[in-house]
Amino acid sequence: MSKDAVWVLFLVTSFQCLLLSAETHPAILLPNHYNRNTPVTCPAPNPNLYYQPVIGIVTHPGDGATGRLSNTTGASYIAASYVKFVEAAGARVVPLIYNEPTEKLFKKLELVNGVLFTGGWAKSGLYFETIGRIFKKALEKNDAGDHFPIYAICLGFELITMIVSKDNNILEEFCASNQASTLQFVENANIKGTLFQRFPPDLLKKLSTDCLVMQNHRYGISPGKLQGNHKLSSFFEILTTCEDEDDMVYVSTMRSRNYPVSAFQWHPEKNAFEWASSEIPHTKDAIQITQYAANFLVSEARKSINRPVAQEVRDNLIYNYSPTYCGKAGKGYDEVYIFAPV
Structure with missing residues (x-):
């Protein structure tokens, strides 16, 4: 075959390939290419939602680093991961300093559209009383017509369990420190109206097969004990359970039956924002869980009817404080906000 014939054959073959490609892979049209005559519209925001929500995060006693950063009596802290968690979903944070005067604390509570109770260790004294x-107050706000959500994480879960049951000894010991786990949905769990409702089906399924959430606690409550306590069972509905290292089952996610209260024994904030432990899941799926959990909290806060004075909010935002990097020790939190005694 001559060189000219080879060249002609090459051109014909290439043209056929182009035609085949065009048939199997049609041109990708951007949205504005479908109908250039369609006018651009900017829908008005929903007047029933608040698009500048603020979440109050209660500080915890200490410095978050067993005294390495501050051993001042009365100091308190918020792990920066909780702040980033809230901000990632489009809200701002006002720190609620647990040991400031009640009048001042409640005045700050009027600046927020929801509250987050963090993890930690304190289960008694002024901190417990403040929670x-x-x-x-949050339940009273809801009873008065304001949709005021509460997120209770780890210690927060344990404290509201004690508060609702009116039994300070109701918690049981579990071995679930520094442990990644699955979440097992209880039979006939109703996820409508919960954070899980927005999860994609494949991610929802992976929650029960892959270790995508972080546990770090020594206390909790078993399903049987919760269901056997009338105050708890009438207030809370169990959504998920987990097993600790000794195969003991504990409640890992629950929500209030009548209030926008969500409680997690696991840590939705750690996957995306904490790095000290090698057990914390950082996969793409794990990061999505953090995002969906944060989105749910903030979407609930947008339903609040509270419209605080903008300048008062700015005067009290977490932006008035600076975080401290404490991750060099390779353990504990990566960053914390420390608040001096008031």
């Missing part, structure tokens, strides 16, 4: 006061 109780804020929890009661």
Whole structure:
């Protein structure tokens, strides 16, 4: 075959390939290419939603680093991961300093559209009393017509369990420190109206097969004990359970039957924002869980009817404080906000 014939054959073959490609892979049209005559519209925001929501995060006693950063009596802290968690979903944060005067604390509570109770260790004294006061105030706000959500994580889960049951000894010991786990949905779990409702089906399924959430606690409550306590069973509905290292089953996610209260024994904030432990899941699926959990909290806060004075909010935002990097030690939190005694 001559060189000219080879060249002609090459051109014909290439043209056929182009035609085949065009048939199997049609041109990708951007949205504005479908109908250039369609006018651009900017729908008005929903007047029933608040698009500048603020979440109050209650500080915890200490410095979050067993005294390495501050051993001042009365100091308190918020792990920066909780702040980033809220901000990632489009809200701002006002720190609620647990040991400031009640009048001042409640005044700050009027600046927020929801509250987050963090993890930690304190289960008694002023901190426990402060959580109780804020929890009661939040329920009163809901009873008065304001949709005021509460997120209770780890220690927060344990404290509201104690508060609702009115039994400070109701918690049981479990071995679930520094442990990644699955979440097992209880039979006939109703996820409508919960954070899980928005999960894609494949991610929802992976929750029960892959270790995508982080546990770090020594206390909790078993399903049987919760269901056997009338105050708890009438207030909370169990959504998921987990097994600890000794195969003991504990409640890992629950929600209030009548209030926008969600409680997690696991840590939705850690997957995306904490790095000290090698057990914390950082996969794409794990990061999505953090995002969906944060989105749910903030979407609930947008339903709040509270419209605080903008300048008062700015005067009290977490932006008025600076985080401290404490991750060099390779353990504990990566960053914390420390608040001096008031």
